[in-house]
Amino acid sequence: MELPLIQPEGALACCTPLAREPMPAEQAEQVSSLLKAIADPVRLRLMSMVLSHEGGEACVCDLTPAFDLSQPTISHHLKVLHESGLLDREKRGVWVYYRAKPDAMAAMTTLFATVSGTPADS
Amino acid sequence: MELPLIQPEGALACCTPLAREPMPAEQAEQVSSLLKAIADPVRLRLMSMVLSHEGGEACVCDLTPAFDLSQPTISHHLKVLHESGLLDREKRGVWVYYRAKPDAMAAMTTLFATVSGTPADS
């Protein structure tokens, strides 16, 4: 449970709907690190491409050609997504495959989930 | 920092689940501008506070005391949220009230919605 590695754990622990109650500062830090990772047009497209790709995974060679960016730049964006806990990475032979991490995706889904019975709706 | 007063309309037009198909570049630009706005610990807390506040709205005076930040800084963050289309603003007397815009929130919800069936085909 307690991986001393990076900190996707923290972000996963805190998936409360935004509208439920004022989010504590510490939780906001963790959630915002996930959101910052995905809040970039290139990384959004990368996530979308990986998620919708056959088998739910894609190698760098599948992704790079879709952009007008250098390959190191794509690699950099993939690293950001990986280190934030949004993408898993697996090397198979010469290729590196990326795959969305369900837990992180679930956290995002929960974040924006509507709270039924919100006093906001009248 | 100047926000180009982009039409929230644009962002709203493009609420397709991430996993459904590779997101077009133009749509990614619009969605990422929404995500960038909310991908900050202070702004996340502000959104959460507004959403969960009584009546679904809050004035600046309700929000500012919760932070260790200057009043202009909070005002700046609220402006970012407002110009991105996430918050509505209404001046009543001396006070300014902010309220989450349902359309923008719905766009976020849809973005992270799980594609049921997860058909790699259709």
Next chain:
DNA sequence: CATAGATATTGACAGTGATCTAAGCCTGAT
């Protein structure tokens, strides 16, 4: 009008981030 209080704007500064080129590391094949 003058004043006080609530919020916004301006201008400056430091920190962060996206991108590129160049170089490095692995792996499979010659």
Next chain:
DNA sequence: ATCAGGCTTAGATCACTGTCAATATCTATG
């Protein structure tokens, strides 16, 4: 062992962003 291809790392540069102090604006009231 050497080589080529797929991918990552390192370092530099330029743009952007979060923050504050100072100032401005707007509104209600005396």
